[in-house]
Amino acid sequence: MILVTGATGQIGRLVVEQLLNMEVPVRAFVRNGDAFKDFHHASLEVAVGTFEDEKSLEKAVEGVDRLLLVARDNPNQVIQHENVIKVAERKGVKHIVKLSALGVSKGSPISLMRWHAETEEQLRNSKMDWTFLHPQLYMQNLLRFGDSVAGKGSFSAPMGSSEFALVDIRDIAEAAAKVLSDEDGHASKIYTLTGPTAVSYKEIAKHLSTILGQSIHYNAVTQKQFYETLLENGTPPWRAYDLAYITEAYPEDKNRLITNDINTLLNRSARSIQTFLTDHQENFRSEK
Numbered sequence: 001m002i003l004v005t006g007a008t009g010q011i012g013r014l015v016v017e018q019l020l021n022m023e024v025p026v027r028a029f030v031r032n033g034d035a036f037k038d039f040h041h042a043s044l045e046v047a048v049g050t051f052e053d054e055k056s057l058e059k060a061v062e063g064v065d066r067l068l069l070v071a072r073d074n075p076n077q078v079i080q081h082e083n084v085i086k087v088a089e090r091k092g093v094k095h096i097v098k099l100s101a102l103g104v105s106k107g108s109p110i111s112l113m114r115w116h117a118e119t120e121e122q123l124r125n126s127k128m129d130w131t132f133l134h135p136q137l138y139m140q141n142l143l144r145f146g147d148s149v150a151g152k153g154s155f156s157a158p159m160g161s162s163e164f165a166l167v168d169i170r171d172i173a174e175a176a177a178k179v180l181s182d183e184d185g186h187a188s189k190i191y192t193l194t195g196p197t198a199v200s201y202k203e204i205a206k207h208l209s210t211i212l213g214q215s216i217h218y219n220a221v222t223q224k225q226f227y228e229t230l231l232e233n234g235t236p237p238w239r240a241y242d243l244a245y246i247t248e249a250y251p252e253d254k255n256r257l258i259t260n261d262i263n264t265l266l267n268r269s270a271r272s273i274q275t276f277l278t279d280h281q282e283n284f285r286s287e288k
């Protein structure tokens with residue numbers, strides 16, 4: 001049995017769907033018991049609980065061999081993950097696949113990168129097998145610009161003129177499902193998941209202009225401007241800092257890094273930015 005945590009999130013939900021498509025038995029760990037109520041599938045079980053509730057974790061890992069560890073970035077995540085790791089180890093889980101990020105480092109100025117690094121260290125020190133997934137920034141983050149593009153024909157971000165090998169979460173989820181469902185071959189491996197090309201945000205605006213048939217402009221705002229706008233909108237300071245200064249998490253050559261790991265795992269190329277934007281074009285149109 002495979003346990004998918006964060007099963008109602010962007011990645012977790014797609015991993016559950018992928019595993020079910022592969023006819024692999026899966027248990028979804030959810031906070032809201034209704035989350036999969038319209039999702040009838042003989043191979044799907046649902047376990048209700050939270051990372052803070054040890055009893056619910058103990059029940060959820062019963063009979064589980066492999067577990068996907070995914071959560072929402074937050075200042076308590078190291079403790080939340082530690083709870084999962086301790087319970088899993090005690091109850092005989094053999095292998096944890098952890099969704100981290102490209103740029104994890106204990107010395108990073110970005111808090112989520114430090115938190116992921118701490119959890120990775122705990123897993124390396126556990127008796128269980130581990131695999132770390134290190135995706136580049138998600139293409140799906142661009143969906144946040146939908147209203148701005150639709151309303152003003154422009155979007156603002158603090159990414160300067162750097163190029164990033166953004167990756168589609170559909171590819172991350174498929175890669176995660178492959179690693180979880182294979183019998184072996186992935187222990188002690190780190191997969192760096194990137195898109196097939198590195199693109200600047202100016203190029204993204206150009207692709208959007210072509211797809212939407214209207215001129216779309218990218219405003220390169222400063223990190224400080226972006227940080228202050230997020231604070232004004234009520235974003236917690238740590239989160240505002242991480243989002244505004246995310247480019248500090250890796251040197252320029254890592255932004256542009258393109259790996260073959262998706263091809264190796266899935267036997268096909270990663271989705272391109274053009275495919276992503278075309279598939280999600282309605283999100284950027286005014287007549288949504």
Ligand SMILES: NC(=O)c1ccc[n+]([C@@H]2O[C@H](COP(=O)([O-])OP(=O)(O)OC[C@H]3O[C@@H](n4cnc5c(N)ncnc54)[C@H](OP(=O)(O)O)[C@@H]3O)[C@@H](O)[C@H]2O)c1
Pocket residue numbers: 005006007008009010011012030031032049050051052070071072073080099100101102112135136137138141
């Ligand atoms: N965005 C990017 O560009 C990017 C790039 C690389 C890596 N990442 C990493 O991706 C991860 C986020 O993945 P995602 O986008 O799939 O997350 P997400 O959509 O925010 O989903 C988070 C999931 O965690 C669950 N959760 C939150 N707190 C919980 C708790 N206390 N107990 C049990 N479950 C809890 C949520 O459940 P509810 O539905 O009940 O809230 C939800 O299912 C982060 O670790 C981030 O660092 C992101």
